[in-house]
Amino acid sequence: MKIEIIKCLTDNFSYLLINEKNQDACVVDPGEAKPVLEYINKNSLNLKYILNTHHHGDHINGNNILKSKFDAKILAFEDDKDRIPMIDIPLKDNQIWKDDIFEFKVIHVPGHTSGHICFHFFNEKTVFTGDTLFSLGCGKIFEGSYEDMFNSLLRLKVLPPETNVYFGHEYTLNNAIFCQRFDQNNSELNKKILNIKKKLDSGFPSVPSTIKDELNCNIFLRAKNQEEFSKLRDLKDNF
Template identity: 50%
Template sequence: MDIHIIPCLKDNYAYIVENKKTKNACVIDPSESAPIKDFLNKNKLNLKFILNTHHHADHVGGNLELKKEFNSKILGFEKDKERIPGIDIVLKNRQIWNFENSDVLIEHVPGHTSGHIFYYFKNEEAAFTGDTLFSFGCGRLFEGSYLEMVNSLKKIKSLPSKTKIFCGHEYTMSNLKFCIEIDKNNAELKKKYNQISNNIKNKLPSVPSDLSDEMNLNIFLKFDDYKFKKQLGFQDLNEVDFFKKIRDLKDNF
């Protein structure tokens, strides 16, 4: 299957997953309907399903119009069933859902919101992480605790290292600037910054990122890295307190 990146609103991304043989498709987090409809109609795709990672308006704004036009089914997590517009199929934690003979793992990852999930397409080795894990960053905590967010990020870290991370927003340059501010002497971070900066100048998206790069360079995932914590003088902080320290610094960056 092919994965298509659809820019929406100011800095959102929606994603269309297409079965090239059947021309059936699903969309993840359609914040608005117009760019999704344009792509589907241009490529003569049949939108079977609408997948939401969480209930925020900039991830579900296109739900109802797309459902009406394409007679699609809307999916979301059971804890968000009262908050996701037009929901038809209620998903459970650790459920395997099947799309076009591709198994999709559903994982509950509270923190950004209480009902947030990610979708891991096993055959495609692709994780759609919404606003939990960004490219070289992570989401703000609106409804969950720091402990919940750490445990949620651990779930993503446990995926195969070659997993492609498709996140909800184009925040990558800001996130990399913050990572470099904290991890000043990391040459790999600076190389990644220059590479992605060139991509964006050429109007290319920064996504997807590789989970292996996230594990290596994303400081929000280093809560269990004693050597890194010692480098910053935070070796006495446990995983949650270290993550809280970094998240609070980013909130004020």
């Protein structure tokens, strides 16, 4: 399965997942249709599925156009059926869904929104985390509680360390500055920041990260308990 990073809007990432044997494709979180359409048309892909991590507009605004042009099926969490229009395949927590080479496990991760899910493509050692886990950060808590988000991150922390993390926004440099302020003696973090800066300076995105990197460097995943996590989340909200 080939993964193509599609930049959308100001700082969003959408992802095209491509079966190179037959050119079938899925798209994760199309924040806008145009750049996704351009890549699909240029490469003669057949878009079969639209995967949404959550209902926010910057992750679903391209749904309707892509669905109408390709008759693509929308997959999203079952409890978001009233917030994500035209869901064709409602998903449940811990469900394993498969079509041809596309196979993932659904991980429900409330906190940023109540219906947020991640897509764990376990065969490819890849997880799409939307706005729950970022490189060196985590999502703002809009609809859940500190406990919800802390527990959601615990679910992601136990994924295999080599798992690639594809997140929803290019927030990594700002997140890095925050992490470094409160964890300045972390040599792994300092090394990762240098690599991030090299990537960004060369015009490349910071995505993907890995679970191993995030466990070593992400201050939110390194929080020892919910109380510590909550204090860090408050500090980041005002950073």
